[in-house]
Amino acid sequence: MTYARIVATGSYLPPRVVKNEEFAARLDTSDEWIRERTGIRERRIADPSQASSDLALEASRAALAAAQLQPSDLDLIIVATSTPDYVFPSTACLLQAKLGAGRCAAFDVQAVCSGFVYGLATADGFIRGGNAKRALVVGAEVFSRIMDWNDRSTCVLFGDGAGAVVLAADSAPGIHASVLRADGNYAGALSVPGNICGGRIVGSPYLQMQGNQVFKVAVKVLDEVARETLAAAKLRVEDIDWLIPHQANVRILEATARKLGLPLERLVVTVDHHGNTSAASVPLALDEQVRAGRIRAGHRVMLQGVGGGFTWGAVLATM
Numbered sequence: 123m124t125y126a127r128i129v130a131t132g133s134y135l136p137p138r139v140v141k142n143e144e145f146a147a148r149l150d151t152s153d154e155w156i157r158e159r160t161g162i163r164e165r166r167i168a169d170p171s172q173a174s175s176d177l178a179l180e181a182s183r184a185a186l187a188a189a190q191l192q193p194s195d196l197d198l199i200i201v202a203t204s205t206p207d208y209v210f211p212s213t214a215c216l217l218q219a220k221l222g223a224g225r226c227a228a229f230d231v232q233a234v235c236s237g238f239v240y241g242l243a244t245a246d247g248f249i250r251g252g253n254a255k256r257a258l259v260v261g262a263e264v265f266s267r268i269m270d271w272n273d274r275s276t277c278v279l280f281g282d283g284a285g286a287v288v289l290a291a292d293s294a295p296g297i298h299a300s301v302l303r304a305d306g307n308y309a310g311a312l313s314v315p316g317n318i319c320g321g322r323i324v325g326s327p328y329l330q331m332q333g334n335q336v337f338k339v340a341v342k343v344l345d346e347v348a349r350e351t352l353a354a355a356k357l358r359v360e361d362i363d364w365l366i367p368h369q370a371n372v373r374i375l376e377a378t379a380r381k382l383g384l385p386l387e388r389l390v391v392t393v394d395h396h397g398n399t400s401a402a403s404v405p406l407a408l409d410e411q412v413r414a415g416r417i418r419a420g421h422r423v424m425l426q427g428v429g430g431g432f433t434w435g436a437v438l439a440t441m
């Protein structure tokens with residue numbers, strides 16, 4: 123039996139730090155409101171010269187270096203992003219060329235904040251099916267580009283960044299189970315409902331969100347999908363060493379851990395200093411914990427996504 127194992131992680135944050143006070147200085151908001159309602163203190167914002175593929179490149183190089191692999195060793199590159207460099211070609215193809223990764227398969231996954239988990243589950247399928255031996259899965263976003271910077275209800279929430287993992291085929295798990303779900307009936311609750319038509323943007327190019335509705339659905343489905351994934355892996359909540367849900371709001375993270383009956387010490391929180399980086403949030407949080415020496419080989423980690431679509435999902439892996 124062949125399994126996929128996460129053998130290395132990497133991440134990249136743009137250097138510019140934007141603290142809550144910057145918003146409070148020009149909008150009707152406050153550091154106190156943002157901290158209390160979301161847990162966010164600060165986020166990183168990319169330079170206008172940096173595209174998602176540039177952030178992805180830095181995170182991928184770090185992950186490949188940690189794996190002691192060359193770009194040419196890869197059979198597959200998946201980039202999860204909702205802020206691609208172009209309409210096409212895919213950000214994964216641009217990343218492949220920047221890395222010098224040869225002619226391996228490369229494509230993007232569009233599942234908004236669940237994109238990394240969707241990408242990981244997809245790469246797991248490639249490896250278990252014998253169609254790839256080594257895969258790079260990246261979440262990379264520049265959500266600062268799709269913010270209405272005058273809308274206090276959304277612009278304070280998001281940040282930019284990228285995270286990456288290298289997966290390799292192994293005779294032992296690795297990834298035990300993954301569950302992916304979606305419900306397109308909620309499409310209007312979280313969207314950027316614009317497109318390009320005849321040389322013009324038609325509709326809105328800015329993120330719109332029914333925050334309250336998203337909040338309630340997120341807590342419900344993160345709990346459900348964690349339990350479904352544990353059942354598929356024939357494991358119990360007590361078997362989870364670390365829970366890494368999509369980093370949207372510390373209240374959603376803590377509610378999820380509480381519903382599962384998981385001690386808060388096992389919950390990974392990075393939203394306080396990353397903000398919500400959409401598809402990048404889970405691999406960014408994973409890499410931060412790995413490099414801090416908290417998540418180590420043998421630890422069991424539940425990774426969870428939830429976001430626009432709606433989409434949600436979870437991957438349970440032994441590191």
Ligand code: UT7
Pocket residue numbers: 150151152155156159160235274275276278312332333334335336337340370371374398400428429430
């Ligand atoms: O990444 C995909 C997943 N995304 C999420 O999971 C986000 C989920 N949603 C949330 O995290 C929360 O719903 C928010 C943080 C977006 C909002 O928190 P909330 O506790 O649900 O607040 P609310 O939307 O019910 O708004 C409460 C009040 C409103 O004022 P009124 O109508 O009560 O007078 C808002 O206008 O807070 C106001 N408000 C703000 N006030 C100060 C909204 N944004 C701000 C702000 N500063 N930045």
